[in-house]
Amino acid sequence: MRFLLNKTLLPFFSFSPKTSVSPQTIANFKVTTVRTMGSGSTQRMFQLKLDPLTGNSEWVVVEEDEAPEDCQKPLLAATSYLDMLNDTRRNRAYREAIDKTITKPCHVLDIGAGTGLLSMMAARAMGTADSSSSSKGMVTACESYLPMVKLMRKVVRANCMERKVRVINKRSDELEIGVDITSRADVLVSEILDSELLGEGVIPTLQHAHDKLLVENPQTVPYRATTYGQLVESIYLWKLHDLYNNEAKASDGIHLAPKGLETILCVKSQQLPLHCDSMNEEIKLLSEPFKIFEFDFWKRPESHGETELHIKATNDGTVHAVVSWWILQLDSEGTILYSTSPKWISCPFEIKESQSSFSSDGDWCDHWKQCVWFIPGKGLSIHKDEVVHLNAVHSDISISYDVKSQPARTEAGQHDSCTPSFQLILSPERVAVYGDNNWRCLILKAVNDALQRSPSLCVVADDSVFLPIAIAYLSKTSHIISLFPGLKEKGAQYLQAVAAANGFSMDRVEVLKKRVSQLTMHDTYQKKVDLLIGEPFYCGSEDAVPWQNLRFWKERTMLESVLSKDVVIMPCKGILKACAMSLPDLWRSHCCLKEIEGFDHSVVNATLGACGDSPATQESPCLPFFIWQCGEIKELSEIITVMEFDFLKPISSCSGKAQVEFTNQGVCHGFAFWIDWVMDAENSIVLSTGPDQRYWKQGVKLLAKPVAVKTHRSDGGECCSSEIEASFHPSNGELVIKHTST
Structure with a gap:
């Protein structure tokens, strides 16, 4: 579901990281403050910035007129708008239905207008009526999401539709007849549907529209x-x-x-x-x-x-x-x-x-x-x-x-x-991971090996509920502290409920209700931590790129003062892995937009993070996907190691470079990236989150242009290779990945 704070759905929206918007997404909301002197109002944008390495977020007020041009890019690139606009069947079906339904000048209301595509289709279907003169022959485009409103205005302007499409930055249930629109609309066009159909609030939106905004027996696209x-x-x-x-x-x-x-x-x-x-x-x-x-x-x-x-x-x-x-x-x-x-x-x-x-x-x-x-x-x-x-x-x-x-x-x-x-x-x-026998065996072996050193104090840094139970079950003497940065009190309630069934007492297991940055020796009973462990898993990060779980490294660093000199840290390192992939379906869905049913959409490409057919100098974002669900897929190279993250040392900047040798012929559309978590110093217990593991998303970086690749073969085919370079910045948790063909 694309990011949509629209219409009557807003009361149902939660700022919880468990919403459909991934944690790395920055949420923007429009606020209007009325000046005490003078006329008009000031448009402000509250930008919620999330630090993926700490889980902390803060609101930053940005005056709309002062907002940098690229401030929306990280936000909108993580939505489904681009994929939706590349859906040719959808666009054609709407165009055909709008042309068939709107045969004369009338008042059209577009709810959840997005880039304004349906609004412009409706305006074109009516002809050249001037929307500034009356309610007849006009299109009202209603969109509550400010970054999309700004983008829509660019699209409407680029297609010379400013006089035919009136853009209103409000939820539809905020519209008032006589204030925002002059009369009830004759036709409703909308696309406020999710995979379930109802999840974006189409029912309450239609209820309000029929009650307050539409004429009796209106025409609608869609019809049913x-x-x-x-x-x-x-x-x-x-x-x-x-x-x-x-x-x-x-x-x-x-x-x-x-x-x-x-x-x-x-x-x-x-x-x-x-x-x-x-x-x-x-x-x-x-x-x-x-x-x-x-x-x-x-x-x-x-x-x-x-x-x-x-x-x-x-x-x-x-x-x-x-x-x-x-x-x-x-x-x-x-x-x-x-x-x-x-x-x-x-x-x-x-x-x-x-x-x-x-x-x-x-x-x-x-x-x-x-x-x-x-x-x-x-x-x-x-x-x-x-x-x-x-x-x-x-x-x-x-x-x-x-x-x-x-x-x-x-x-x-x-x-x-x-x-x-x-x-x-x-x-x-996550439920499937906890029920997976192979995963459990690997984790238990790693924990059991660590417990051979008889640690007296163990700290579970992440939101794993399996680890504190496993340690308590395998060791009858260790004291266990779970930090549960995301689960918090829910994690404590859960452990309390299952303690007896797993043979441990809660006097050996406790959940601290404070941030890891605030933990001191007072909280550890003046003892140093002998075992610091995580899967790592952070509640709310399931839809994020894999390296957001490097939060474990950051928290390990913040705990430096309470760690013993010979502390066991699990995982002890993370390895950034990569593989060249043929991803024709995913690449097509993220191609740069040109004309959509006759309307130029090229102005949205940079903001929506378009990858395919983009300028070679424009870096594409690395976005999270379940590779196995991305349509047609094929691995074109061996799995390579790009760089390593050493958790035995405090967090620091690091970089890596690797050569990609293609082992299969095909068309390379991009690279998949993931992290393998090494649990022990001998590198014998490794938890992979790669494409063959269905329960984790990988990071995908698509190429601007697909590359046909060949391998060393008896028929004389030449060998092609690429180079991947990555750098990690602990100040913001960003992993910058670049690729060059050689």
């Missing part, structure tokens, strides 16, 4: 949206949420989800956006697709809806999840459609003769994915032709499900315990 689903079996999806049954296979004696508290550590009860095509071979379909909800945009939607479906199983198996998607009907006749269905859906059933292409025919895109709803526990065991009862409920902003077997039959693999009064909510990938 319908959600569909399918029952699937997938071991991978099961591992993303069922920690209790997965860790039962580990047999290491540690219980993060003990019996009776099976859901104390769990994922949030909501749909998970996921590129299901990337795991197509691992999914077994257990039903035909089925229709769930239909939402008509041309009339006021209801806040609550519920439906019960009876779904006939097409295969024997275990239902682990409901995979869902939606089909957007943009025109009233139903001839212009857009689908987010997975590629195994060849065409939209129940809809005949469509003019539009669907996901099975379209390009990969990241701004809309499929959604996954997890079935609790081990899933629901079913047989072919058995009827599954699915109860679906939608609220203002989400859709949820409850799946049951036939009433007379008991659900297989489910536990009967009640939901505990306290639950620790973590990401699906």
Whole structure:
């Protein structure tokens, strides 16, 4: 979901790092302060700057007129705007529907206008009416997000549309007839949809618009949206949420989800956006697709809806999840459609003769994915032709499900315990990591080796809940301090709840309620720390580039005064790894924009962090992605070491350089970067976060131009290579990566 503080959704938005915006994103909000003398107002931008190495943030006030031109670049490059604007199918479908719907001058309202693309389409469809004279023949572009408003004005100006499109920097529920707009709008155009459909607040936005901003029986683009689903079996999806049954296979004696508290550590009860095509071979379909909800945009939607479906199983198996998607009907006749269905859906059933292409025919895109709803526990065991009862409920902003077997039959693999009064909510990938037997074995071996030195005081620096339990379980004498910089009190509550099940007392484990920079010998009972350890993992950094977890190095440095001379530090170092990649889908989605359906968008490229077809002198940002979900991918080189970070010493500037030798022929679109965490001095225990590890995001740096590469072969093909240079700056936590072809 792209960064959107729009419309009536704002009351639902939280400044928590668990929002859809990644932690490295800088949030900007517009504030209007009325002067006590004179007329007018002063526009100010509050810029929230986050230090990735400390987790600290501060608000900086920037006068809008004084804001540097590039202040938005780090912010907007981390959004999905560029990917969305590169979605040719989406753009074409909207253009066709707008041209078909708007056939004469009228008042058009565009809510969540973004770069103004739909507004300009609407203005062009009406002809050359002057929007400054009356409400007829005008387009009102409503956008609450200030950095995007500034960008939209540039785009509108570049296309000579200033007199046809009026830009208003407000949420739609702040608009007033007679103040902001002269009359109710005849037509609503909008694109305020996320992968789930409802998550960006389309229902409350439409409710307010129909009540306050639109004429009776308005025309709308889009006209309708319908959600569909399918029952699937997938071991991978099961591992993303069922920690209790997965860790039962580990047999290491540690219980993060003990019996009776099976859901104390769990994922949030909501749909998970996921590129299901990337795991197509691992999914077994257990039903035909089925229709769930239909939402008509041309009339006021209801806040609550519920439906019960009876779904006939097409295969024997275990239902682990409901995979869902939606089909957007943009025109009233139903001839212009857009689908987010997975590629195994060849065409939209129940809809005949469509003019539009669907996901099975379209390009990969990241701004809309499929959604996954997890079935609790081990899933629901079913047989072919058995009827599954699915109860679906939608609220203002989400859709949820409850799946049951036939009433007379008991659900297989489910536990009967009640939901505990306290639950620790973590990401699906984090839950899967904690249930992964290989990961647990590596961590436990490293911890067990460190405990051979009989440390009396151990400090867990990060947000790991596995480490304090593991140390307490393996050592009956060590005192353990967990800092929990992100989890804080929630981490303490969790440890308290599972202590008895893991055989330790909380008098040996404590959670300090202070920043690591404030920790002194008083907090350690005048003892020096013998073991400083982390995974490292920081709550809220799951969507960040991998080197943001170098926060561990910073915190190790701040603890220098309380560390013993022979302290064991785990991990003892981090290694920046890289691999040349063929990433045609990802590269295309981040290409520089030129004309979009006849409108010049080249002015947005630098701000949105466009990579492909960019000037060679323009460095592309390094952005976080799950490589395995990036459409078509191929490794073109061996994995190389670029540089190392030595955690045995205080944090410092460092740099590295490496030669990339291509081992596979293909087209190189960029490089993937990640960190391998070395847990022991012998380099025998290494935790990798590379592309073959699905539970971590990698950093991706795309090339301005794709490069065809060859290798040494018997047919005489020449060898191509590249050089990667990286430098780390502890003052701001930035890792600067540059690449040159040789």
